[in-house]
């Protein structure tokens with residue numbers, strides 16, 4: 001018996017940063033994401049005659065072999081145990097996983113990994129214990145407890161995670177071109193889990209929830225009215241707000257490098273020149289994510305041509 005599942009990654013435009021409850025991953029503020037259907041994790045699981053579950057890479061044709069640190073494997077297996085508990089099941093599993101994007105390019109894979117793991121495990125556990133399949137919402141909620149951002153990978157293309165609610169949103173722009181400009185693929189000195197804790201020490205953290213609420217409303221109304229320039233502006237403010245929290249934490253830390261700045265400055269210049277361009281955002285890392293409307297494909301090609309000699313770029317143009 002084998003069970004398979006796959007789940008996409010997602011990129012937040014309104015960022016989840018800071019937790020009001022660390023154990024259960026309750027976010028301090030709402031977040032809004034766009035699902036990256038083309039960046040996926042694939043999981044295959046089977047029962048294992050052993051006392052303990054085990055992880056190994058899944059080999060898939062034309063896909064890179066996934067490497068996980070012992071700490072990452074342990075975190076993954078902890079979630080397997082957590083899910084088993086929900087079904088009162090005690091058997092072990094062999095878990096295999098692969099990403100369809102390079103694991104060393106510094107793109108967050110925890111969202112797609114935990115969403116795919118939860119989906120596959122829930123299917124297996126339902127079959128093995130003859131239980132009814134829980135709702136997508138319930139599965140997203142379980143996934144959230146292992147990796148906050150993974151709960152948004154259950155709903156797309158737009159997903160709002162607010163307190164206990166995780167829901168898909170009907171918004172214009174269901175299909176966007178995505179580019180990840182990989183500035184650096186070194187391992188991050190400060191993990192996002194650590195960042196969630198440290199931002200609470202920043203003097204700028206007071207007021208963060210209110211600022212995010214305001215920005216969420218203005219981004220939703222910009223998208224609703226197809227006001228792309230305003231949407232760009234809000235996303236720009238939002239990622240800088242998060243990175244300002246990092247730089248004003250005690251002790252301060254940061255991810256933005258001179259190479260990130262070059263990309264940001266170049267894309268800003270494109271906006272000035274053409275009065276249109278991509279939405280820009282950055283996660284807890286040095287890489288830059290760009291999202292374009294389909295009609296701005298020419299700019300996506302132009303930006304890719306200009307940056308390609310210097311940067312590794314993951315582009316996704318096919319919108320069908």
Ligand code: PMV
Nearest residue numbers: 012015016148149192283284
């Ligand atoms: O899900 P985590 O704990 O890896 O946190 C992700 C945090 C950010 O990527 C920086 C922002 C977000 O909302 O995805």
